[in-house]
Amino acid sequence: MSRASDKAYSQIRELIISGDLAPGEALGEEALAEMCGVSRTPIREALRRLEADMLIRKTESQRSYVSDWSLDDVHDVFELRAMLEGHAARRAADLMDDAVLKALKMHNTRLGEAVSSDPPNVEEFLARNREFHALILRTAASPRLEILLQTLIEQPVIWRTAHHYEVSELVRSHQEHDELIAAFERGDGPWAEAIMTGHIRRAFHAYSDAHQEMMAAETDQEKKRA
Amino acid sequence: MSRASDKAYSQIRELIISGDLAPGEALGEEALAEMCGVSRTPIREALRRLEADMLIRKTESQRSYVSDWSLDDVHDVFELRAMLEGHAARRAADLMDDAVLKALKMHNTRLGEAVSSDPPNVEEFLARNREFHALILRTAASPRLEILLQTLIEQPVIWRTAHHYEVSELVRSHQEHDELIAAFERGDGPWAEAIMTGHIRRAFHAYSDAHQEMMAAETDQEKKRA
DNA sequence: GCGTTCCTTATTGTATACAAAATCGACCCG
DNA sequence: CGGGTCGATTTTGTATACAATAAGGAACGC
Incomplete structure (x- = not known):
């Protein structure tokens, strides 16, 4: 839990669950990096994990969005x-x-x-x-x-x-x-x-x-x- | 499929499925990087995906090993x-x-x-x-x-x-x-x-x-x- | 001889720089 | 006015350098 990628993961996850990041919203790596106070590298790790959790999805062009569920x-x-x-x-x-x-x-x-x-x-x-x-x-x-x-x-x-x-x-x-x-x-x-x-x-x-x-x-x- | 991380993923995956990488074997990022002819960054992405597939596991100290199943x-x-x-x-x-x-x-x-x-x-x-x-x-x-x-x-x-x-x-x-x-x-x-x-x-x-x-x-x- | 501590070495985690790719908009042509 | 093309800008992908951490081993005391 001490790793930056873990911190970023929890932080982004909370934002999604609380609804501060609305379904369908775009997730730019740089913006998230600045928000979490870390570089893009751990952010990318976090996004992979969130994708496995089905909390985010990636378009065919690899851009990340908050999952929207029908x-x-x-x-x-x-x-x-x-x-x-x-x-x-x-x-x-x-x-x-x-x-x-x-x-x-x-x-x-x-x-x-x-x-x-x-x-x-x-x-x-x-x-x-x-x-x-x-x-x-x-x-x-x-x-x-x-x-x-x-x-x-x-x-x-x-x-x-x-x-x-x-x-x-x-x-x-x-x-x-x-x-x-x-x-x-x-x-x-x-x-x-x-x-x-x-x-x-x-x-x-x-x-x-x-x-x-x-x-x-x-x-x-x-x-x-x- | 053109991305280096995808290539590394397929390559390592095949090695595991074929048995060339035996269960329990250690997977050093640097060694894999050299083998695949790419840097460690895409290797790390590939390892994350393989972990989600349960083809590899990570110890508490974050080292990667080929999954061994009882x-x-x-x-x-x-x-x-x-x-x-x-x-x-x-x-x-x-x-x-x-x-x-x-x-x-x-x-x-x-x-x-x-x-x-x-x-x-x-x-x-x-x-x-x-x-x-x-x-x-x-x-x-x-x-x-x-x-x-x-x-x-x-x-x-x-x-x-x-x-x-x-x-x-x-x-x-x-x-x-x-x-x-x-x-x-x-x-x-x-x-x-x-x-x-x-x-x-x-x-x-x-x-x-x-x-x-x-x-x-x-x-x-x-x-x-x- | 056994265990412990410390140091060396190997491995993973992070930051940054740069390359590749995609999006968006302006501009031009029909 | 609609459609398409090219280019500027944004965004993602990769490589590399460095920092942090864990593993392995030697020296030391018991």
């Missing part, structure tokens, strides 16, 4: 997540132990509290949700599965939209986590897989709704300007 | 392939059209001929097998699924070992492809998925057997030397 793209990603995380849940059910189970319960309890509070603490919800899923993934004990899923999960479009989910979706999410925990306690892999797959698919619908809401809001603003 | 690692990869290609097969069954179906039949016919010839044409078998699976994958119409699977499929350990499969395994593979085609003709997604998943899992067993055979052969050679 709804179809996001749907594609959620379908893959549903399958991969379902697989992870099934494996995790076989390999589950008491310590992990206890940690899962703790995270989901805190997640439930975050949802119940008034107003709901969405940041806390997202953090606990993240930990919950990460723990299951780690329990599945497949290093490559973790790598594959990481690039699918860490997508800014999804994270940004998550702040606009309906409260009812958060509640449902909490309940489904409990069902997962129950499946783990019984060591029922197929059941855990089925719940997880549905859980992710419903998360896509929550995303889709929130996304359309946001789009509509933007259109309204444009109308006001005109 | 049997467990390979098993992990095959399990993921079984799931992902199974998913692809199910989707492909829904999206299948006559042109693709015809192409699949053609590839499998040629594959069968390669297996039946005496001696069996393993190169041809592998090429047709590759095309067959790639075609199904493309028909599934999920760009990200293709990306995820690519890194799992293009692994030199697997390709090298493939040349030592038993003929009976090649015959079975041919038959299973026919069953897949039948499932596609009926538009039966779940069936196609089940066949594909089993197909890949059995391919792992073929790999495992061939691998042990090769290990035993190596041990014999060592004994002869002593």
Whole structure:
């Protein structure tokens, strides 16, 4: 983490995830270098990594842009997540132990509290949700599965939209986590897989709704300007 | 493809896949640069890409080595392939059209001929097998699924070992492809998925057997030397 | 003899300069 | 006025030099 390229990577990544660098925006190497206070060499390394993360794309002429995802793209990603995380849940059910189970319960309890509070603490919800899923993934004990899923999960479009989910979706999410925990306690892999797959698919619908809401809001603003 | 980094990437990649660069071997940037006739800068770009392909790994101190895969690692990869290609097969069954179906039949016919010839044409078998699976994958119409699977499929350990499969395994593979085609003709997604998943899992067993055979052969050679 | 410390050497990380390529705009021609 | 070509400018690709860091080995003390 001490290397300049790592620093640049984190910095640019944060800018993309926060939305300061908007989807479709051009990323000039020199400009980024000046912004990060390093030369172009580590910037280029960082851009390669961001490209592997699918956070940026390169045109045929090698210019870099922040990735812009269509709804179809996001749907594609959620379908893959549903399958991969379902697989992870099934494996995790076989390999589950008491310590992990206890940690899962703790995270989901805190997640439930975050949802119940008034107003709901969405940041806390997202953090606990993240930990919950990460723990299951780690329990599945497949290093490559973790790598594959990481690039699918860490997508800014999804994270940004998550702040606009309906409260009812958060509640449902909490309940489904409990069902997962129950499946783990019984060591029922197929059941855990089925719940997880549905859980992710419903998360896509929550995303889709929130996304359309946001789009509509933007259109309204444009109308006001005109 | 005209860029030096692309040239270096292909060149090093070929050396790894062919086995000229053995698993575990150290990859010094300067040595590679001299070998490829370019400077270290494009070499570094190439190494990043090879790392993303999981063809090389980097130690904590950032030195690069050719990936060495344990049997467990390979098993992990095959399990993921079984799931992902199974998913692809199910989707492909829904999206299948006559042109693709015809192409699949053609590839499998040629594959069968390669297996039946005496001696069996393993190169041809592998090429047709590759095309067959790639075609199904493309028909599934999920760009990200293709990306995820690519890194799992293009692994030199697997390709090298493939040349030592038993003929009976090649015959079975041919038959299973026919069953897949039948499932596609009926538009039966779940069936196609089940066949594909089993197909890949059995391919792992073929790999495992061939691998042990090769290990035993190596041990014999060592004994002869002593 | 074993382990430790320090120094030498090899290797990777970064900055800079320059070359190659692409984009954009002005200008000209039809 | 539209289209296309050429050139100026921007942007990316590569080479090289140097700095930082890690590996390997010799000398030293225990």
